Amino acid sequence: MDGLGGPIHMGTGCFFQRRAFFGGPSSFVAPESPELSPTHVKTKPIQSSEVLALAHHVAGCNYEAQTNWGSKVGYRYGSLVEDLYTGYRLQCQGWKSVFCHPDRAAFLGDAYITVDDLLNQTKRWSMGLLNFMAHSLHSNHYLCLPTPTSSPQLFLNLPKGGTLQGWWNSQRMWMVRGLSSFSFGLVEYLLSSLGVSATGFNVTSKVVDNEQSKRYNQGIFEFAVASPMFLPITMAAIINLFSFSQGILQVFRHGSFEALFLQILIAGFVVVNSWPVYEAMILRTNKRKMPMKITLISVILIWVLYLASLLTF
Template sequence: MASPVSLPLYERIRRKNTIPRAVELLILFLLISLLVYRLLNRENHGVSWHMAFFCELHFTSVWILTVTIKWNQVDFITHPERLLQWAPELPPVDMFVTTADAALEPPIITVNTVLSLLALDYPADKLACYVSDDGASPITFYALIEASKFAKLWVPFCKKYKVQIRAPFRYFSKKIQSLGHDTSIEFQQEWIKMKDAYEQLSQKVEDAATRSWSCDLTGDFAVFSNIDRRNHQTIIKVIWENQEGDSNGLPHLIYISREKRPKHPHHFKAGAMNVLARVSGVMTNAPFMLNVDCDMFANNPQIALHAMCLLLGVQNESDCAFVQCPQQFYDGPKDDPFGNQLVVLYEVGWLYGSATEDILTGLTIHGKGWRSALCNPKPDAFLGCAPLSGPASMIQQKRWATGLLEILISPRSPLIATLTGKLQFRQCMAYMWLQGWALRSIPELCYAVLPAFSILTNSHFFPKVQELAILIPVSIFIIYNLYTLSEYLQIGLSIHAWWNNQRMLRVNAMSAWLFGMSSVILKLLGLSETVFEVTQKEQTSSDDDDDDDNVNANAGRYTFDESPIFIPGTTILLVHLMALATGILGFRRVHNDGNGCGIGEFIGSLCVVLCFWPFLKGLFGKGKYGIPLSTVYKSGALALLFVQFCKWTSMG
């Protein structure tokens, strides 16, 4: 029988996806059939038909990319419970947490992330947590000092009772009976004590944020006196140091705010990450580094251990090293016994030139010969402290779309890397699928307005009901939606989650991604520069958190502001409402046997309205749940212009 130390830290299991492959090929066949049908019948149709052809040609190309990157699927099953059996050989690990604005990213969120990391089931003398504060905020520094005091109680409590969810706000939002612990008097008393201590911590942090730190800035806080967040020297503060080397104590906790000067570019998050790497190399020289986003780590801090299983598990495999693109990376001396492949990022660093610095760095890593593995343990690490939908989500999507398109058209494009032999073909396809987000906005937008355009111009772009060809788009619609729904259900997600994501995909494509593409075009024309926008983070919790659907419903309620990013979605909704009103009130007759619009166009228009249902509710909502009147007026004017354009087209 194998000794515990010889047990593998991970297993690689190939998925049996014969049925999904067959469904994907069937959808591809139907898409190609639809394109052929449109080509063969293009002479008898107008603008709608040809626009539909080019949009569907784009959708087909995207589906080919999708099929390519999903063809061979594997799962990595990690065993973090075996890590401690490797204790003598476990390397030091430095964990990086980044925050940039104490107002948009409340310090209590950073505190919860840090607390979950400090409580990892890993030798504390081999852990260090570095917090990068690009806002140079004394409130964030104060919050971390208070968090270190609370951690002296929280970490032993987590390890004593084997707490799985180690972000306190998430843990204490659940009922005590649902936590899976014993219900002994001792536990209940300690639980109440810990909850009271956390509420006191939260209150202190909230009070500090509310009064904008009006206290006397002396002692450790003197460096923050009269500080300008855009013009200041480097600040490094060791908040807690495990001086005794106690493996059961608390890990090191270090606060860093890098130097900033107005005339020197600071390269956003990539610059902050490189500073963290340099400071880490000087202070601890740990061979492994883990990058953590504050709003992505609260639900399952153990994902760091899952990632470690992958990294350590391949130390004897000379052909590749695993990296989570690049949620964690290796930085160590070239004579390290793990092999030269693992030293690549030490020379690369986090690359500048894109708002999505992680994708750019990951692309370069893969070009150096690295391979990646998806680490997705249960429960999911991504909790999503920001709202599922609303201004923060839209700005985040815009930033991603902008950065991804910048990479695609840059000298570091995956196409160029593949032609020069640095990337494998399927790696290139994966990056192309990801980086084409912004480019999808135009076909998505055109296809979304086609039903309304057809109704208003009394034309059609769907095959007629009495034609056998109508089965092609109907089959694509039904099979695709059932296929994607089955994928959600197989991984334990709900129908509600599936519908939300399908709807938000349409909304983001026609708004946030559209603005992302516009930003890149303006940059290419020399009219503007890319701006890194920090998104507003909101911590959500529920007293009845046991019901995931209930949590998603609360967190996903759509919010609006006066940002122009909501104008496209509002305009599309108003256009379809006008088109449906025109058709239903009899201004346009429904034709199933002629060249006029038919029932298919009306169904398509209704589907678009359903996708933009949050915007419809926003027309009648109040406060942050209502669309601002300025946005409604601008969108209404654009919608009327579109209707007038349709009239001119039909008259011509």
């Protein structure tokens, strides 16, 4: 995870050498504006009028007009994954990155804890990564996005103090995101590439109340919003539960366990992963349950797919 120029830059908690934003490590490239040089006014007191004037100038962002700032110099804009894109471009210029993992946590922050916010965030990331990949291929740059998931991640986590429960939650969420936010992100990216729709930026909420925090710490999924991204998750949960039940029934009726073993194993794995969905659809009675609208639409869509399969095959 620390190869090919070092770890990738994703999100908060990253320190940069200031001159990394002005050029490569071997040859320093002067910024377009002398006032933005790394050595400019560094000897002046912070209360000086010159420093305060420059701070107001930078905060207004007017200095970026008609310049390379945000595209070739400084933090790179124009991407839904601007952190990853910036780190990637800096590595292309020759900069190296390293992990800094002190015993005491260096950063504490808030993150989304509801399923809806999670899926909206990862949908935006998936669109940004697709755009990032297309730009990199168009620019003839090498692209490396290592993503260890599933079983190998278990062994990566356990030497580093991870837990089996942590791995289980991680791979379960990869399945949820693969069915929902990644698929929706792909469709939305294709539509925006064709000019059918514009790329939007949905800000995820970081506001958390005490009840939400309590449910999050208990591992309870929040399904209070009737989001379209819940449809494929619910459909997959219902289809695999039905398939698993039919497989077990066939074994008891005909004793063909060997022939159905792999199908039962895969369907059963999805059923176990989908337990929070079943709980939200059937067992939960509070306002955090799966909206009835999502359940009904999922059943209708499954029935339509079933009828279509009968006509096709």
